[in-house]
Amino acid sequence: MIRVRDARKSFGKNEVLRGVSLDVKKGEVVVILGPSGSGKTTLLRCINFLENADDGELTIGDLSVRFKHATKREILSVRRRTAMVFQNYNLFNNKNALENVMEGLVTARGIPVSEARETAKRELDKVGLSDKYEAWPSQLSGGQQQRVAIARAVSLNPEVILFDEPTSALDPELVGEVLAVMRDVAREGITMVVVTHEMSFASDIADHVVFMDGGVIVEEGTPREIFTRPKEQRTRQFLDRILLKYDYAI
Amino acid sequence: MTFDASYILVSLKVALRYLHVTLLLSVIPLLAGIALGTPIAVCRKFRMRFTSQAAGVLIPTLRGIPLVLYVLILNFLILKPLDMLAQHYAWADRLRMMNSIHIGIVAMSAYATVTISETMRSALNSVPDGQYEACFSVGLTRGQALRRIVMPQALAFAVPVLCNNFIGLIKGSSIVYVIAILDVLNGAMSSAQINYRFLEAYIAAALIYWVLCISVERASWLLERRLRRHRAELTTRG
Ligand SMILES: Nc1ncnc2c1ncn2[C@@H]1O[C@H](COP(=O)(O)OP(=O)(O)OP(=O)(O)O)[C@@H](O)[C@H]1O
Ligand SMILES: [Mg+2]
Numbered sequence: 001m002i003r004v005r006d007a008r009k010s011f012g013k014n015e016v017l018r019g020v021s022l023d024v025k026k027g028e029v030v031v032i033l034g035p036s037g038s039g040k041t042t043l044l045r046c047i048n049f050l051e052n053a054d055d056g057e058l059t060i061g062d063l064s065v066r067f068k069h070a071t072k073r074e075i076l077s078v079r080r081r082t083a084m085v086f087q088n089y090n091l092f093n094n095k096n097a098l099e100n101v102m103e104g105l106v107t108a109r110g111i112p113v114s115e116a117r118e119t120a121k122r123e124l125d126k127v128g129l130s131d132k133y134e135a136w137p138s139q140l141s142g143g144q145q146q147r148v149a150i151a152r153a154v155s156l157n158p159e160v161i162l163f164d165e166p167t168s169a170l171d172p173e174l175v176g177e178v179l180a181v182m183r184d185v186a187r188e189g190i191t192m193v194v195v196t197h198e199m200s201f202a203s204d205i206a207d208h209v210v211f212m213d214g215g216v217i218v219e220e221g222t223p224r225e226i227f228t229r230p231k232e233q234r235t236r237q238f239l240d241r242i243l244l245k246y247d248y249a250i
Numbered sequence: 251m252t253f254d255a256s257y258i259l260v261s262l263k264v265a266l267r268y269l270h271v272t273l274l275l276s277v278i279p280l281l282a283g284i285a286l287g288t289p290i291a292v293c294r295k296f297r298m299r300f301t302s303q304a305a306g307v308l309i310p311t312l313r314g315i316p317l318v319l320y321v322l323i324l325n326f327l328i329l330k331p332l333d334m335l336a337q338h339y340a341w342a343d344r345l346r347m348m349n350s351i352h353i354g355i356v357a358m359s360a361y362a363t364v365t366i367s368e369t370m371r372s373a374l375n376s377v378p379d380g381q382y383e384a385c386f387s388v389g390l391t392r393g394q395a396l397r398r399i400v401m402p403q404a405l406a407f408a409v410p411v412l413c414n415n416f417i418g419l420i421k422g423s424s425i426v427y428v429i430a431i432l433d434v435l436n437g438a439m440s441s442a443q444i445n446y447r448f449l450e451a452y453i454a455a456a457l458i459y460w461v462l463c464i465s466v467e468r469a470s471w472l473l474e475r476r477l478r479r480h481r482a483e484l485t486t487r488g
Contacts, residue, residue: 048386048387049386050383050386050387076389076391079386079387079388079389080389082387083387083388084383084387086380086383086384086387088380090380090381090383090384090387091384092381092384092385092399093381093403094399094402094403094406095399103388103390103398103399104388104389104390107390107394107398108388108389108390108394109389152388153387153388156388156389
């Protein structure tokens, strides 16, 4: 269970999060929508302490921390309960696919190398990369890199995986393979928070949809509620625009 | 006096006797520069309090001072007092000679630390922030991220520059003639002092420096290839 209470974050005078509260139940898939600059990335980064929020509270399972007063130790334990999949994959450039998955298991979790290797192989197999154990990131396509990144996140068995536009940097023909892998992850019952512009995907896998704009949550509900009868004007405008742009039928 | 290539050999023989001095004056500073310059670069990268501020003022200042002044100033600051002591207690000449080599090594090391801390700083900066973020996201601490992911990548960037730094140190070490250390150049010159074959002596010294630098370059090329094998064609894709 993840709970964010009243998260606030400014960059200088730019107030990016103006009090965001979010609840994610165990096993739930929450999709965050919103126009560019609405603070979606910042929210995910605050949950992972890649960004230090100015105020608010975070609960992950039995761990509760105040953003402002989090100690190094608390930050580390939050990070070890969460995992993140980045828009630009961010695989470790000096590690091959297998080592990329093993790194967190061995170095952060202290799992023996042989056991970590088995786990890593299993996770890479699940994302369809059983023939790429030894490949360097530079030898993989964007879609393959992102699948390794997802395997890396899943292997840590975190309480939640945060996805920040995982398909936005991909060539269109590679988007499908990554979404398919994410569907599998969702089916496994792993808690996910996903920022995406893939509307049909969102409406398929989301249990809960959140629409953000201007640093606040404007509206939230089931996919059906948000996609078919949004209450707020801003939500409607956003959906119209994006559906037009991507020409998706839902 | 006509040019006589056979005197090159004569000078070479004498100069080679002091090869170890030139190597001491460049290898030790290289290692010291890496050992001291890297932590300085890390402190500045992470904006550590005090250390990074001090380094931020000191390093640019020290970088503007030529090597020969490092040697002269440190010689003045260290050797002169020692020298007086030695005279006072009537220590052997040989001891004084050793001391001046030590001074040379200290001066070259100080210079190398300043230079190499800048090399390591730009190498660290060439590793994208996303690499740190990926480390943190899987639960690595900052130290683990540095050791396991960032430093290996930074080193691959740094090797060709470190190689240039090293070549600079080898060639720069010849400056120690100002404090009368017998190195390769001074050794070759000492043979010319007897037979007046200066050009041949210069050529002999040049040959030795040339071979040293070519070898370093070759070694660096091999090392670089090894370190970079994983980034065969690392493009903007990531
Ligand atoms: N490190 C930073 N320093 C300063 N400003 C930042 C920083 N990161 C984000 N911002 C600003 O915060 C605002 C929100 O950015 P954020 O990346 O969270 O938006 P987003 O909803 O993820 O947008 P997008 O859909 O384009 O990814 C933007 O105005 C951005 O310029
Ligand atoms: Mg974003």
